[in-house]
Amino acid sequence: MVSDIREFMAKKKGRYRALAREHLAFAKTQLEIDREGNLYYAALEIRKVLEALIYQIAGNYTNDLPKSDLGIWQPAKLLNILLKIDPMADRSGEIRFARESDDPDHVPQWNSLGEDRRVTLTEIKRNYDALGAYLHTPTAVQLMKNKGRDAKRLRVRLDKLAVRLEEILSAKVHNFIMKNTSSFDCAECGARITRNVAALKGGIREDECDELIVECFDCDASYRLTAGAGDEIIMDEDLVDIKCPVENCGNMIHVWKRRATLGLRVQCPECDSVLQIAMGILVEENQRTNKSCE
């Protein structure tokens, strides 16, 4: 019995691929029938294929997903978050390997394992909501604007998607991810934080980034990770500095960036005053006039 949701999600990822195949097979049976009503059932099934494919990918990143995002079901929204964790999450690519050698004249012999094919964020955005529009009875406004059903267009879209999804699901390898993890204890709550840092500069990927913002799942702390020399990962606390406004104090208070929102109350350790982040009104720099204001 798995009680942890992250563990459960990771375990289910293989099942989602099987589910995607089942939904695609059913969609195809509906497309074979030359009747408008069946197209809508095919649209529903194709949407389920898209969902299952994204849930399968999400299973690779359960440890990187914030707790608040674990329940997201909308595929585009979920994939958007996955892409922040791993910019390769929706990329297809050939998986190949070669034997390493110290010999400088060695010519590596690459062996291909096959291609891992992924549905892209663009494909989800282009199709998921567009198909959803056919799953509801059109409102009077839609009917008046003639934004009802166009069965011919729907069939063209579904036929194309069925071919594309078949191509994705027939790939020999799937769910392959390059993981290069970094672990440290959260300075605020002590929880162990482990994240994929393969996207950081100097790593093994082409689409590397300069920094990764990593959020603790158990508290408001967040960290800025950058690549150092060699394999070193430099971790900085993601803080904002708040200057105590009490006269004759001016102490700098450091607050986690994620916590520094309207209404936050903090006690200044220097003068013991309780401060609150509130809305304020400023006169813009260089925009002050000498006119009188009544």
Ligand SMILES: [Zn+2]
């Ligand atoms: Zn923490």
Ligand SMILES: [Zn+2]
């Ligand atoms: Zn103070």
